[in-house]
Amino acid sequence: MNTNVTANDAAGHGTAPSRRKLPPELNIFLVLVGIALVFEVLGWLFAGQSFLLNPQRLTIMILQVSVIGIIAIGVTQVIITGGIDLSSGSVVGMTAMIAAAFAQSSSWSRVMYPALADLPAIVPIAIGLLIGLLAGLINGALIAYTRIPPFIATLGMMVSARGISKWYTKGQPVSGLTDQFTFIGSGIWPVVIFLVVAVIFHIALRYTRYGKFTYAIGANVQAARVSGINVEAHLVKVYAIAGALAGLAGLVTAARAQTAQAGMGVMYELDAIAAAVIGGTSLAGGVGRITGTVIGTVILGVMTSGFTFLRVDAYYQEIIKGAIIVAAVVTDVYRQKKRKT
Amino acid sequence: MVSPGTMAAVRASGAVPNSEFLLEAEGVRKEFPGVVALDDVQFRLKRGTVHALMGENGAGKSTLMKILAGIYTPDQGEVLLKGQKIRLQSPLDALENGIAMIHQELNLMPFMTVAENIWIRREPKTRFGFVDHGEMRRKTADLFKRLKIHIDPDIQVRDLSVANRQMVEIAKAVSYESDVLIMDEPTSALTEREVEHLFEIIRDLRSHGIGIVYITHKMNELFEIADEFSVFRDGKYIGTHASSDVTRDDIIRMMVGREITQMFPKEEVPIGDVVLSVKNLTLKGVFHDVSFDVRAGEILGLAGLVGSGRSNVAETIFGVTPATSGTIAINGKEIKIDTPNKAIANRMAFLTEDRKETGCFLILDILENMQIAVLQDKFVNKGFVSESALTKVCDEMSKKLRVKTPNLSERIENLSGGNQQKVLIGRWLLTKPRILILDEPTRGIDVGAKAEIHRFVTELARDGVAVIMISSEMPEVLGMSDRVMVMHEGHVTGFLDRAEATQVKVMELAAR
Numbered sequence: 001m002n003t004n005v006t007a008n009d010a011a012g013h014g015t016a017p018s019r020r021k022l023p024p025e026l027n028i029f030l031v032l033v034g035i036a037l038v039f040e041v042l043g044w045l046f047a048g049q050s051f052l053l054n055p056q057r058l059t060i061m062i063l064q065v066s067v068i069g070i071i072a073i074g075v076t077q078v079i080i081t082g083g084i085d086l087s088s089g090s091v092v093g094m095t096a097m098i099a100a101a102f103a104q105s106s107s108w109s110r111v112m113y114p115a116l117a118d119l120p121a122i123v124p125i126a127i128g129l130l131i132g133l134l135a136g137l138i139n140g141a142l143i144a145y146t147r148i149p150p151f152i153a154t155l156g157m158m159v160s161a162r163g164i165s166k167w168y169t170k171g172q173p174v175s176g177l178t179d180q181f182t183f184i185g186s187g188i189w190p191v192v193i194f195l196v197v198a199v200i201f202h203i204a205l206r207y208t209r210y211g212k213f214t215y216a217i218g219a220n221v222q223a224a225r226v227s228g229i230n231v232e233a234h235l236v237k238v239y240a241i242a243g244a245l246a247g248l249a250g251l252v253t254a255a256r257a258q259t260a261q262a263g264m265g266v267m268y269e270l271d272a273i274a275a276a277v278i279g280g281t282s283l284a285g286g287v288g289r290i291t292g293t294v295i296g297t298v299i300l301g302v303m304t305s306g307f308t309f310l311r312v313d314a315y316y317q318e319i320i321k322g323a324i325i326v327a328a329v330v331t332d333v334y335r336q337k338k339r340k341t
Numbered sequence: 342m343v344s345p346g347t348m349a350a351v352r353a354s355g356a357v358p359n360s361e362f363l364l365e366a367e368g369v370r371k372e373f374p375g376v377v378a379l380d381d382v383q384f385r386l387k388r389g390t391v392h393a394l395m396g397e398n399g400a401g402k403s404t405l406m407k408i409l410a411g412i413y414t415p416d417q418g419e420v421l422l423k424g425q426k427i428r429l430q431s432p433l434d435a436l437e438n439g440i441a442m443i444h445q446e447l448n449l450m451p452f453m454t455v456a457e458n459i460w461i462r463r464e465p466k467t468r469f470g471f472v473d474h475g476e477m478r479r480k481t482a483d484l485f486k487r488l489k490i491h492i493d494p495d496i497q498v499r500d501l502s503v504a505n506r507q508m509v510e511i512a513k514a515v516s517y518e519s520d521v522l523i524m525d526e527p528t529s530a531l532t533e534r535e536v537e538h539l540f541e542i543i544r545d546l547r548s549h550g551i552g553i554v555y556i557t558h559k560m561n562e563l564f565e566i567a568d569e570f571s572v573f574r575d576g577k578y579i580g581t582h583a584s585s586d587v588t589r590d591d592i593i594r595m596m597v598g599r600e601i602t603q604m605f606p607k608e609e610v611p612i613g614d615v616v617l618s619v620k621n622l623t624l625k626g627v628f629h630d631v632s633f634d635v636r637a638g639e640i641l642g643l644a645g646l647v648g649s650g651r652s653n654v655a656e657t658i659f660g661v662t663p664a665t666s667g668t669i670a671i672n673g674k675e676i677k678i679d680t681p682n683k684a685i686a687n688r689m690a691f692l693t694e695d696r697k698e699t700g701c702f703l704i705l706d707i708l709e710n711m712q713i714a715v716l717q718d719k720f721v722n723k724g725f726v727s728e729s730a731l732t733k734v735c736d737e738m739s740k741k742l743r744v745k746t747p748n749l750s751e752r753i754e755n756l757s758g759g760n761q762q763k764v765l766i767g768r769w770l771l772t773k774p775r776i777l778i779l780d781e782p783t784r785g786i787d788v789g790a791k792a793e794i795h796r797f798v799t800e801l802a803r804d805g806v807a808v809i810m811i812s813s814e815m816p817e818v819l820g821m822s823d824r825v826m827v828m829h830e831g832h833v834t835g836f837l838d839r840a841e842a843t844q845v846k847v848m849e850l851a852a853r
Contacts, residue, residue, distance in 0.1 A: 207725055207726060207728070208724045208725050208726060209716050209721045209724055209725075209726055210724060211726075212709070212712070212713065212716060212726060213716075215702075215705060215709070216702055216705070216709075216713050219702035219703065219704050219705050220698075220699075220701065220702045220703065222698060222699045223693075223698075223699050223700055223701065223702055224702075224713070225661065225681060226659070226661060226681055226691060226693055226699055226700075227681070227713045227714045227717075227768070228680075228681045228682045228684075228685040228714055228717045229682075229713075229717075230680065230682055286702070286704045286705065287704060
């Protein structure tokens with residue numbers, strides 16, 4: 001988390017020469033490289049072609065996980081505070097549905113709000129972000145001001161938001177979206193959005209007071225309170241951000257699919273949490289980096305893409321994916337434990 | 342190398358292998374990233390003795406004991422149990438070999454009852470394999486009766502005071518009926534009465550042939566309970582002596598390698614106007630009608646038995662648990678302090694009693710621990726933290742407080758208790774407070790660091806800071822305070838000026 005080499009050299013007092021600490025992401029990056037190489041080798045053995053040396057495949061790979069990645073950035077921060085957010089996937093669906101209804105083109109036969117067709121894209125985008133933000137605010141307020149555990153509070157939101165998605169159009173998809181809106185889901189825009197979000201929050205967690213407080217709360221919430229941190233207000237912020245990012249993910253999902261359906265986003269929260277945990281975020285709180293989460297997201301992408309490339313049965317895919325996730329986390333926990341004693 | 346299985350069989354048979362020493366360590370070396378905690382140390386524990394371990398913070402006492410208790414493994418060297426070489430892989434291993442340890446930081450599960458904590462992993466079972474709660478309660482009651490402890494076995498540990506939690510830990514360790522009992526600062530949270538009680542238990546165990554290792558900073562305890570002691574300094578073994586052979590100064594010299602002329606450098610400091618004025622402060626059900634003033638440059642000692650409500654008063658003044666009634670005035674202006682943030686904004690600082698629970702961010706490093714409070718209103722520009730400026734001041738503070746660490750990126754949990762405390766003090770000193778509340782600031786800290794901390798506090802007083810010092814250590818209270826306020830069960834029972842304060846008078850007021 002803190003590889004302050006300048007602090008090392010500046011301080012210097014002590015009996016032993018200070019060692020430059022390797023960034024903790026190195027381990028998980030090597031895991032990524034390892035998995036990629038495994039698929040590469042298997043690709044030559046079973047499909048007679050390269051897995052990695054295919055720019056089209058790589059692009060699709062990253063595109064597919066960009067949405068999960070956006071969610072994962074928000075969930076990482078929540079987990080760092082010692083909490084969890086199970087509602088992300090449902091918020092994706094809810095946001096997609098509601099925002100899409102304000103992004104429809106008048107040329108479509110079934111417009112939900114005929115008076116509000118052909119709105120500039122900024123309107124549905126703003127609405128989407130606000131809905132996500134609101135969901136996050138509710139999560140955060142419940143968790144901060146009542147004693148409800150994050151698991152339960154966000155589980156409630158998960159169920160409610162999915163209910164809203166289904167109720168909103170009584171199950172009908174919302175299609176015929178304006179080109180202006182679907183633009184944000186076209187080409188490599190999802191990847192760009194993912195990376196921009198990653199950079200923003202990497203900087204936030206590393207260099208701002210917001211970041212320091214997030215880690216402090218996760219490390220010891222009572223000590224954080226005594227040190228003057230307004231824990232309640234901060235938790236609301238963190239969950240609100242996670243909600244807003246889930247909202248953003250919903251917008252990108254709808255834009256990319258050029259439609260919104262009530263079932264969108266199912267299980268996304270679990271993939272996002274998996275990406276964060278693979279990337280080194282500890283479910284106990286206080287530990288985690290955006291860079292790790294990004295790598296974790298890419299690992300998920302490589303696995304999904306790799307299995308498809310090898311024509312592995314979809315059922316086996318899930319089983320093996322689960323096993324690899326557990327293995328990655330166990331290795332990381334083991335290495336962390338070894339460092340202590 | 343003897344396997345734990347064989348050792349268990351030997352113990353069970355009742356045969357005692359022929360050896361003079363119960364527990365030995367030979368040529369032990371242990372390194373952590375950047376720190377050599379133990380360098381070729383030795384240790385020998387005789388049967389039926391109390392053997393004290395003395396040394397400054399970071400000297401290696403706790404580390405050696407953790408090796409003997411199976412928590413760490415030595416990088417080099419050997420451990421012998423009753424003359425047989427042994428390699429302990431885990432605390433469980435140590436327990437099964439008859440070595441039990443009571444840690445400095447309490448290891449109880451707050452949401453389980455006293456009885457459940459004591460018998461964890463050894464719960465008496467019914468015929469059907471379920472836990473026999475009645476039997477567990479009975480066994481606990483028997484154990485408490487034998488040790489003369491008065492705690493309800495069915496209370497959840499989180500509802501116990503720190504002192505009572507320590508008694509539970511002691512009872513738990515004794516219940517293992519081990520040959521060796523290691524105690525790390527067992528009296529840090531206990532009052533004089535409870536300390537005497539503990540000593541009775543120890544003497545009883547000793548008479549049954551049990552070997553007790555006793556880590557402490559308190560010199561008077563050493564002379565009272567220990568038969569012999571070993572001194573460690575900077576990870577090296579200095580020597581072992583019978584406690585009747587040496588004087589206090591001899592021991593200090595062995596521990597620090599230099600003379601310490603004064604324990605509590607109390608200077609005459611000009612005392613100014615009233616900075617903090619508390620009137621009729623009440624926290625319903627906890628303390629009532631507490632009133633006192635503190636002036637600039639004054640050190641107000643807060644004495645009383647454990648449970649008298651002193652820490653609660655401190656937490657209320659600092660806004661952690663806001664008062665239900667009463668007023669707090671700073672520099673004459675009445676202020677409602679309902680959050681710690683408000684308190685910090687009014688130039689207050691609060692060093693809490695339990696650094697593990699409410700002080701340290703254990704998984705974060707020293708730098709991150711030290712900077713957290715000052716970030717409330719300094720070193721932040723538009724949300725961005727000025728890392729280099731912060732690192733600089735933290736580095737200076739760390740040097741000033743003589744925190745023993747190779748660098749600031751060391752995880753704070755790798756530091757000794759005393760050094761952790763110094764980091765926390767540094768955290769608060771960075772905020773340049775005008776009112777400083779210290780709750781047991783030198784608990785679990787060695788003589789050298791204790792004197793340093795007292796010197797800092799005196800310096801702060803000279804700078805005009807108003808200091809409230811809660812302490813259960815009589816010499817510290819009497820030595821440092823300009824005035825002493827005594828509490829008993831949530832009420833203020835009296836004030837004593839420095840000139841008139843004596844141990845007897847304070848105890849009278851504390852027990853009233």
